[in-house]
Amino acid sequence: MSQPAKPAPQPAGRAAAKKELPEHFKAYKHVWVFIEQERGHVHPVSWELMGSGRRLADKLGVELAAVVIGPTGDATKAAVAESFCYGADLAYVVADDVLTDYRNESYTKALTDLVNTHKPEILLLGATTLGRDLAGAVATTLLTGLTADCTELEVDSDNSLAATRPTFGGSLLCTIYTLNFRPQMATVRPRVMAMPERVEKPVGRVIEFPLGLVEADIVTKILAFVPDRDKATSNLAYADIVVAGGLGLASPENFQLVRQLAGVLGAEYGCSRPLVQKGWVSADRQIGQTGKTIRPKLYIAAGISGAIQHRVGVDGSDLIVAINTDKNAPIFDFAHLALVTDAIRLLPALTEAFRKRLSAHTRDRIAS
Amino acid sequence: MHIVVCIKQVPDSAQIRVHPVTNTIMRQGVPTIINPYDLFALEEALRLRDEFGGEVTVLTMGPPTAEDSLRKALTIGANRAVLLTDRFFAGSDTLATSYALAAAIRKIGSTFGAVDVVFTGKQTIDGDTAQVGPGICKRLDFLQLTYVSKVSSLDLEARTIEVERRSEGGVQVLRSNLPCLITMLEGTNQVRRGSMINALNAARAEVVKWSAQDAGVEDIQKCGLRGSPTVVKRVFAPTPRAEKAKVVEAAGQPPAEALIDEIFKLRPKLENEMFELARGF
Ligand SMILES: Cc1cc2nc3c(=O)[nH]c(=O)nc-3n(C[C@H](O)[C@H](O)[C@H](O)COP(=O)(O)OP(=O)(O)OC[C@H]3O[C@@H](n4cnc5c(N)ncnc54)[C@H](O)[C@@H]3O)c2cc1C
Ligand SMILES: Cc1cc2nc3c(=O)[nH]c(=O)nc-3n(C[C@H](O)[C@H](O)[C@H](O)COP(=O)(O)OP(=O)(O)OC[C@H]3O[C@@H](n4cnc5c(N)ncnc54)[C@H](O)[C@@H]3O)c2cc1C
Numbered sequence: 001m002s003q004p005a006k007p008a009p010q011p012a013g014r015a016a017a018k019k020e021l022p023e024h025f026k027a028y029k030h031v032w033v034f035i036e037q038e039r040g041h042v043h044p045v046s047w048e049l050m051g052s053g054r055r056l057a058d059k060l061g062v063e064l065a066a067v068v069i070g071p072t073g074d075a076t077k078a079a080v081a082e083s084f085c086y087g088a089d090l091a092y093v094v095a096d097d098v099l100t101d102y103r104n105e106s107y108t109k110a111l112t113d114l115v116n117t118h119k120p121e122i123l124l125l126g127a128t129t130l131g132r133d134l135a136g137a138v139a140t141t142l143l144t145g146l147t148a149d150c151t152e153l154e155v156d157s158d159n160s161l162a163a164t165r166p167t168f169g170g171s172l173l174c175t176i177y178t179l180n181f182r183p184q185m186a187t188v189r190p191r192v193m194a195m196p197e198r199v200e201k202p203v204g205r206v207i208e209f210p211l212g213l214v215e216a217d218i219v220t221k222i223l224a225f226v227p228d229r230d231k232a233t234s235n236l237a238y239a240d241i242v243v244a245g246g247l248g249l250a251s252p253e254n255f256q257l258v259r260q261l262a263g264v265l266g267a268e269y270g271c272s273r274p275l276v277q278k279g280w281v282s283a284d285r286q287i288g289q290t291g292k293t294i295r296p297k298l299y300i301a302a303g304i305s306g307a308i309q310h311r312v313g314v315d316g317s318d319l320i321v322a323i324n325t326d327k328n329a330p331i332f333d334f335a336h337l338a339l340v341t342d343a344i345r346l347l348p349a350l351t352e353a354f355r356k357r358l359s360a361h362t363r364d365r366i367a368s
Numbered sequence: 369m370h371i372v373v374c375i376k377q378v379p380d381s382a383q384i385r386v387h388p389v390t391n392t393i394m395r396q397g398v399p400t401i402i403n404p405y406d407l408f409a410l411e412e413a414l415r416l417r418d419e420f421g422g423e424v425t426v427l428t429m430g431p432p433t434a435e436d437s438l439r440k441a442l443t444i445g446a447n448r449a450v451l452l453t454d455r456f457f458a459g460s461d462t463l464a465t466s467y468a469l470a471a472a473i474r475k476i477g478s479t480f481g482a483v484d485v486v487f488t489g490k491q492t493i494d495g496d497t498a499q500v501g502p503g504i505c506k507r508l509d510f511l512q513l514t515y516v517s518k519v520s521s522l523d524l525e526a527r528t529i530e531v532e533r534r535s536e537g538g539v540q541v542l543r544s545n546l547p548c549l550i551t552m553l554e555g556t557n558q559v560r561r562g563s564m565i566n567a568l569n570a571a572r573a574e575v576v577k578w579s580a581q582d583a584g585v586e587d588i589q590k591c592g593l594r595g596s597p598t599v600v601k602r603v604f605a606p607t608p609r610a611e612k613a614k615v616v617e618a619a620g621q622p623p624a625e626a627l628i629d630e631i632f633k634l635r636p637k638l639e640n641e642m643f644e645l646a647r648g649f
Pocket of ligand 1 (some may be wrong): 246249272274329
């Protein structure tokens with residue numbers, strides 16, 4: 001689907017297309033969010049999606065369902081209970097010990113069977129390794145459309161899902177519809193949507209669904225699972241404070257200044273893409289469209305120009321501080337605080353100043 | 369053993385520029401390359417072929433000019449190249465793309481020998497959906513192994529394969545069966561340079577060119593724009609933030625101090641939170 005050569009054909013065209021929604025798809029109702037659970041842990045992107053799902057369901061005047069697939073036992077029960085606290089009206093549960101570890105075969109069967117039986121109009125999944133593996137397989141099995149890595153989900157005037165994602169290179173956005181097929185499927189990357197507020201609620205309506213598979217039916221076997229040693233790297237997306245450096249730092253040695261400031265702040269560090277391409281910083285530290293999306297309370301960007309591909313990864317930050325020698329750098333168009341200065345000189349001073357402030361803060365506290 | 373590697377020809381993003389005024393992508397004169405992620409898939413396939421014997425066929429769906437990328441893959445070491453090209457494929461989304469590619473892979477199997485493994489890249493750098501691999505896989509009813517960092521063993525007699533697969537928070541070691549589809553993770557192997565001999569052979573080699581009909585595509589309605597359930601309706605520029613950044617003026621103060629003051633002035637709660645965080649380290 002290369003982009004249309006001309007500006008989009010018009011709502012009239014879309015409305016016309018919409019009328020063609022085949023009769024058997026009209027029964028498809030309600031919004032579903034796939035709750036991604038692995039080894040007893042729900043990926044936060046699922047709750048973020050519940051926030052979006054709730055809004056869509058309210059606009060459509062339909063119900064929001066959480067879909068929990070996993071082993072029998074406490075972890076799955078806890079995920080179900082939690083989904084009500086994040087806004088579910090009901091939960092579909094496929095609980096079977098065959099589902100202890102994620103495998104494409106078993107999870108694809110569970111989710112496609114559920115969809116074919118209970119017919120949702122919208123199905124949202126996280127764009128994680130698990131979510132992408134599953135979403136691609138499920139959409140193809142169902143022969144429906146799947147929009148990847150959406151940054152915005154809306155309901156259009158004709159009640160169809162308008163899923164917006166960055167187009168090539170991220171400099172433009174495009175809105176994609178799945179007009180004549182159901183469900184309308186979309187994935188969203190972690191941290192792109194805000195985490196909704198958790199409200200204590202009792203467990204509501206739960207609909208159990210059988211898997212209809214036994215271990216012997218599943219070809220792929222898990223021989224081992226090796227957990228990552230370096231847990232810190234995966235925290236970048238969820239860090240409260242992030243310090244990042246770009247090409248303006250000029251050398252890998254200067255990038256140490258970013259690490260040092262992050263160290264003093266108890267923050268995570270990140271970088272723009274060129275530093276990964278040059279091999280100065282590992283790929284899991286890249287922030288932006290093809291890296292991590294972050295939503296920290298404070299984001300400090302040093303020597304980063306603020307290209308759109310970088311911007312889409314940091315726009316959700318509460319306070320953006322940019323340090324750049326060029327007063328016309330695009331980053332100042334979306335940063336909140338600007339320091340037009342040499343980052344290589346400022347960073348050590350900032351690290352020192354923060355160190356002092358934060359320890360003075362300790363003294364004050366102890367004194368009071 | 370017969371391995372098919374799917375590669376996509378994409379514009380070289382390093383050379384893409386966005387027009388500063390119109391905010392559109394300036395594609396003119398931008399050279400095309402093999403999607404960088406696909407090179408890791410190709411390398412892994414060649415490594416398996418070198419170890420276990422057999423052939424590697426590279427496949428792409430694209431315009432006639434995509435032949436360049438196929439020749440490049442032949443230079444790197446693939447045995448055969450198939451170009452799937454037809455105006456019916458224009459405007460394909462991932463569902464339509466996987467439909468056409470799966471048909472071509474079936475045809476490759478019946479023409480050149482049954483396919484044991486299909487490789488794809490993790491994702492492309494243009495469409496960037498990571499959906500085509502799983503799509504092809506389901507259409508062929510193969511076993512799906514995504515985000516693979518290593519093929520650790522293969523048993524052609526028993527028809528089994530063992531791989532390491534990246535998952536959230538760790539690595540799954542999986543055993544599965546052939547035929548399977550593997551999407552290969554980047555940075556997992558050292559992509560070889562093409563040899564002189566390969567380059568000479570590649571220049572002379574004939575790239576197999578198939579239309580939809582040649583590839584045995586059964587239903588043309590499932591191809592291209594018509595076969596794509598997703599529809600791009602609107603392309604637009606992101607809205608700029610209303611106000612520009614506030615410039616921190618260091619009035620007689622060291623700039624670092626002035627900046628910290630401004631930060632805490634704008635977000636008073638942050639001071640305590642930062643203290644808590646810093647203490648944790
Ligand atoms: C398909 C695609 C995907 C992409 N994905 C991403 C992505 O995920 N993340 C990403 O970051 N980029 C991404 N990019 C790249 C992006 O377009 C930019 O090229 C990149 O973000 C620029 O990195 P930079 O700001 O570090 O470097 P530059 O743009 O070179 O900027 C360096 C900045 O440092 C300033 N500077 C120089 N010296 C100093 C100094 N001493 N002190 C302070 N400032 C100084 C300069 O004024 C300049 O503004 C992508 C590009 C494409 C085409
Ligand atoms: C800006 C933009 C946004 C888009 N958004 C969507 C969307 O949300 N949903 C959707 O369904 N479609 C979307 N498309 C269409 C999609 O890009 C095309 O269908 C494209 O042909 C394949 O998808 P991909 O580039 O994302 O490939 P990916 O799924 O990222 O590719 C994975 C692997 O599949 C193989 N592969 C992919 N394409 C080919 C090919 N033509 N020939 C051989 N092997 C191939 C490669 O090995 C590749 O590494 C979008 C296109 C654009 C330009």
